[in-house]
Amino acid sequence: MSGGIEFTKGHGTQNDFVVLPDPDAALDLTPERVTALCDRRRGLGADGVLRVVRWAKLAGDGTVPEPVPGVEWFMDYRNGDGSIAEMCGNGVRVFARYLHERGWAPGGGAIGTRAGVRTATISGDTVSVDMGPVAIGPASVATTGGARFDGVALDVGNPHLACVIAADPDALDLTEPPVFDPQAFPHGVNVEFVTPLEGPADGGRVRMRVHERGVGETRACGTGTVAAVVAALRAAGHDAGDVHVTTPGGELRVTVDAGAGGATGRTVLHGPAVLLATGELDRAWWDAPA
Known part of the structure; x- marks a missing residue:
């Protein structure tokens, strides 16, 4: 060879x-x-x-x-x-x-x-x-399978729309890209569907699925996991935490420090490679x- x-x-x-x-x-x-x-x-x-x-x-x-x-x-x-x-x-x-x-x-x-x-x-x-820090943008909406989900625009070095949902993420059909506002995301966006935070900000847990821009649904997405945790913490009234994340591909953990001025502090992604x-x-x- x-x-x-x-x-x-x-x-x-x-x-x-x-x-x-x-x-x-x-x-x-x-x-x-x-x-x-x-x-x-x-x-x-x-x-x-x-x-x-x-x-x-x-x-x-x-x-x-x-x-x-x-x-x-x-x-x-x-x-x-x-x-x-x-x-x-x-x-x-x-x-x-x-x-x-x-x-x-x-x-x-x-x-x-x-x-x-x-x-x-x-x-x-x-x-x-x-x-690094995650920039927190305006609210936006993702639609999949005919259902609309409220979310928040987040920049983790690439664009994300993270939706904290009451529905079971496993029940969603992500074979087609979710529909989003192209004016809000002119270059496309990664879309996360994440459960509400279970437990405390430090040591709590969420589950998620993700549809990646340019790829489709993947078993996990690192930047998407960070975005999902930031969205779940904010929805629960927290600006910092250390959260375990279950994805279809396995377990990850994200640490988020408090920030200011429309952004989080430092975020750290922990997981296997x-x-x-x-x-x-x-x-x-x-x-x-x-």
């Missing part, structure tokens, strides 16, 4: 990714290649692609912010439909695990993303990522993925 394209397959709470190590930015990662990679019949199958690249090598890429001194690695994240995304919470945990296992950033460290720098810490099976396999893509397939 000499001359192939190296890859690793990994997941965070069953939100799965193809990891492409590309330290020197040599790969031409086109939308067509991303779509083919993520296709579960003609490719490896994944919710998205994580390209591992040195930030300094991306100079001149208009989709990438200027490198931050001292931050070597950049997470170039692509949705399964080939579109570029600002941030992915489960993806950054898998990315941090990959850097750790390769010996490129043992124990975690600062990672560049299109949403800014995120710092990861690895302790055993758990990867914790400082997701698993690397499953490493191999090589056939070069001929890469050159003609369609």
